[in-house]
Structure formats: structure tokens, C-alpha cells
Amino acid sequence: MNFLRLIRPVNLAIIAITMYGVRYYIYSFSPELFDNEYDFGLLVFSTLLIAAGGNIINDYFDVKADRINKPDRLIISKSIKRRWAIVSHWVFNVIAFLIAMYLCWKHSTFWYIFIHFTSISFLWWYSAKLKKIAVIGNLVISALSVLVIFLTVLFTLKVNDAKLINHILFNSNDALFNISIFWIVFIFMLMAFLQNLSRELVKDIEDVAGDQLIHAKTLPMLIGEKNTLKIIGILLILFPISYLPGTLFYYTDFNWVLSLPITIAALLNCLLFLLSFTSFKWKIIGIKTGLKVSMFSGIIYLFLHS
Numbered sequence: 001m002n003f004l005r006l007i008r009p010v011n012l013a014i015i016a017i018t019m020y021g022v023r024y025y026i027y028s029f030s031p032e033l034f035d036n037e038y039d040f041g042l043l044v045f046s047t048l049l050i051a052a053g054g055n056i057i058n059d060y061f062d063v064k065a066d067r068i069n070k071p072d073r074l075i076i077s078k079s080i081k082r083r084w085a086i087v088s089h090w091v092f093n094v095i096a097f098l099i100a101m102y103l104c105w106k107h108s109t110f111w112y113i114f115i116h117f118t119s120i121s122f123l124w125w126y127s128a129k130l131k132k133i134a135v136i137g138n139l140v141i142s143a144l145s146v147l148v149i150f151l152t153v154l155f156t157l158k159v160n161d162a163k164l165i166n167h168i169l170f171n172s173n174d175a176l177f178n179i180s181i182f183w184i185v186f187i188f189m190l191m192a193f194l195q196n197l198s199r200e201l202v203k204d205i206e207d208v209a210g211d212q213l214i215h216a217k218t219l220p221m222l223i224g225e226k227n228t229l230k231i232i233g234i235l236l237i238l239f240p241i242s243y244l245p246g247t248l249f250y251y252t253d254f255n256w257v258l259s260l261p262i263t264i265a266a267l268l269n270c271l272l273f274l275l276s277f278t279s280f281k282w283k284i285i286g287i288k289t290g291l292k293v294s295m296f297s298g299i300i301y302l303f304l305h306s
């Protein structure tokens with residue numbers, strides 16, 4: 001049970017659901033091209049292994065700070081020995097890298113090896129050093145969250161070569177509508193980046209006490225909680241600003257019912273933007289909760305088209 005808590009199964013489930021959601025969303029417009037389910041399952045599994053390894057190594061380097069920030073959730077050194085944590089980290093990464101090698105061989109590409117190696121390296125570097133540097137560590141983790149979506153799109157396009165693009169663009173009476181498929185995927189990547197960046201900054205606000213102990217220099221420590229919340233608010237409003245006008249431009253027959261979840265996510269971000277500038281006592285908890293609902297709504301949208 002302690003090991004399961006260490007790898008954060010809920011976060012891993014969200015990654016898997018997101019990858020399958022993006023895949024089903026793209027293929028919902030071209031069901032006859034749906035194939036290679038086994039290889040895609042391997043890609044998802046290897047991604048989850050890297051993410052689990054990243055969670056382990058993050059807690060491995062965070063033991064000192066976690067004794068202050070979340071002593072009730074401290075696992076490494078308390079329930080699991082440090083040596084077993086580091087061994088588990090490397091076992092997960094080695095298995096993931098072997099899967100990447102198989103996928104590269106199977107599909108004649110080096111993309112999977114490159115992305116897996118880059119992800120493993122940056123997760124280690126983030127845990128050991130980058131997370132102590134204001135904004136840089138937050139940007140790295142947020143970029144890796146987008147990489148999960150990019151991996152799914154890459155697999156889809158690589159496996160089907162040019163068939164999928166040609167089908168979407170030319171095998172329909174409404175090519176402009178079909179181009180919007182990729183527009184929504186782009187918006188989803190933007191949403192994932194902004195939501196995760198905001199979430200990371202909120203966590204930095206909560207972890208100031210422990211971060212001071214390990215001599216970190218996070219954004220809240222440099223400019224204060226109030227100013228950091230304003231930046232979070234600005235980040236959150238960027239998603240609805242980009243989504244709503246783009247949606248109206250690309251969709252001449254926009255289906256508001258099917259798109260209700262992602263529209264709710266955009267409108268909720270507007271509310272969180274206003275909340276970040278208030279003096280409401282529980283606004284940090286409110287922003288955290290709102291971010292979870294917003295991200296969950298975005299994921300639901302992907303499956304409505306499958």
C-alpha cells in the first residue's frame with residue numbers, strides 16, 4: 001500500500017485516460033484507421049512507468065522538505081528504505097526504455113527512444129536541482145505533461161503515416177471542420193500546460209516552509225504569495241481566451257452539447273482568474289479544487305466523440 005501511494009496511482013490513471021482520450025478523439029473522425037492497439041498500450045504502459053519512476057525519485061530527493069510540508073504522507077525513509085526506492089526508480093525506467101526501443105524498431109523511428117530518454121533525464125534533473133529554481137522547474141513539469149499528449153499524436157500519425165491526415169483533410173465535405181480536430185488537440189495541449197503550470201505554482205505556495213529548509217528559491221519565496229496568485233490567475237485566463245474565439249472561428253456548426261465539458265472548463269478558469277485576485281480566505285483551496293474540476297472536464301470532452 002505504501003508503495004502504491006509512492007507512485008501516485010491516481011495521477012498515473014489520469015495520464016492513461018488522457019492518452020486514450022486523445023487517441024479516441026482523433027480516431028472518432030476516422031474509425032477505419034483504428035489499429036495497433038497493442039503497441040499503443042505498450043506506449044501508455046512505458047509512459048506510466050516513467051511517470052511512476054519520476055514520482056519515486058521526486059520523493060527520494062524531497063525527504064527533508066516533506067518532513068515539514070507533509071509529514072503524514074512521508075513514505076521514503078519512513079515506510080520504504082531509500083535504497084529500494086532508487087532501485088525501483090531504475091527498474092521502472094529500464095523497462096520503459098526497453099519498450100521504447102521495441103517501438104522504435106517496430107515503427108522505424110527514433111522518436112520514442114529520444115522522448116523517453118529526455119523525460120527520464122529531465123525528471124531526475126528536476127527532482128535533484130531544477131525544482132529549487134524559480135519557474136524553471138515548474139515549466140519543465142508542465143512541458144512533460146504536454147509531452148504525454150504529443151506522444152499520443154505522434155504515435156497516431158506515425159503508425160498511419162499520411163493516411164490519417166489525408167483522410168481528415170480530403171475525405172470529407174467539410175475540410176475546414178476536420179482541420180479543427182487538430183485545433184482542439186492543440187487547445188488541449190495548451191490547456192494541459194497552463195493548468196499544470198498553475199497547479200505547480202499553487203503547490204509552491206503551500207510548500208514554502210519545507211522549501212526554505214532545502215534552500216529552494218521558488219516564485220512565492222521571491223515575489224510573495226499574493227503576486228504569485230496574480231500570475232496564476234493570468235495563466236488560467238489564457239486558456240479561455242484562446243479556446244472560445246478559436247472554437248467560434250473554426251466551427252461553423254459548433255455542437256455546444258458535445259463541447260459542454262470543455263466550455264465549462266474554460267468558464268471555470270475565468271472564475272478562478274477572478275478568485276486569484278480576491279482576498280478570500282480559502283482561495284488557494286478553491287483554486288486547487290477548481291483546477292481539478294477544469295482538467296477533469298477537459299478529459300471528459302475527449303471521450304464524448306469516441
